[in-house]
Amino acid sequence: MNVVKEWIEAHPNLWEFIKFNILSNVATIVNFIVMWIGTATFTGFGWHQIPFKFLIFNYAENIEKNLGTAGFLSFLVATALAQTVNFFVQKQFVFKSNAVFKDAIPKYIMLAFVLIIISAALPAYSQKFFRDIGISASIVPTLANAVNIIVQVVISYPTMKYIVMPEKK
Known part of the structure; x- marks a missing residue:
């Protein structure tokens, strides 16, 4: 066990990134479960046959392949809920951030908004x-x-580390 502890102490940034990815799986599990439930539910309502196209969101072409409005909504809801879970997991367990909630949450909401759009x-x-x-x-x-x-992950890790939940100086 000392070898692991020594490695962690010698590579704190790499260990943080590993924890970020491991603990992101909590949000990933939420994301997949909500996406599967949402897809089944919205498809059950027949929304997979309703095209959805707005700005960069194109669930209208090849509707039989992208599930139309059901596909859009299932990905949207899954990502929004996963990002909510992810904020608390990352703040508490990965970054152990002392960032003031009222300061961190608007930044995280902006990050989540970008991630949800994408x-x-x-x-x-x-x-x-x-x-x-x-x-x-x-x-x-x-x-x-x-x-x-x-x-x-490619977008959120550096944004959370350096902007949303920066290490206290």
């Missing part, structure tokens, strides 16, 4: 890509969600 827009394109290369339709939403999560 995550609600990207699946229409990534789902089309996966279907076009011959991936089974049954796993396309899950793969699109995985792409979303990777994009979220």
Whole structure:
């Protein structure tokens, strides 16, 4: 156990990034569960047959492949709930941030807003890509969600570390 402790002490930034990714899985689990439930629910309402297109959100073309309004809403709701969970997990357990809540939360809301926009827009394109290369339709939403999560990590880790929850100087 001393070897692990020594490694952590020698590589605190790498250890923090590892914790960030491990504990992000709490939000990832929330994201997938909500996406699956949302897709089933919104599809059950027949919303997968209603095209949705607004600005960069294009769930109108190839509606049979991107699930239309049901696809848009399931990714949107899943990302919003996952980001809410992620704020508290990262602040408490990864960054152990002493950032004042009233200062951190507006910054995080801006970050979450950007992530939600990206995550609600990207699946229409990534789902089309996966279907076009011959991936089974049954796993396309899950793969699109995985792409979303990777994009979220690339954007959120440095933003949270240096802007939202910076280390106290």
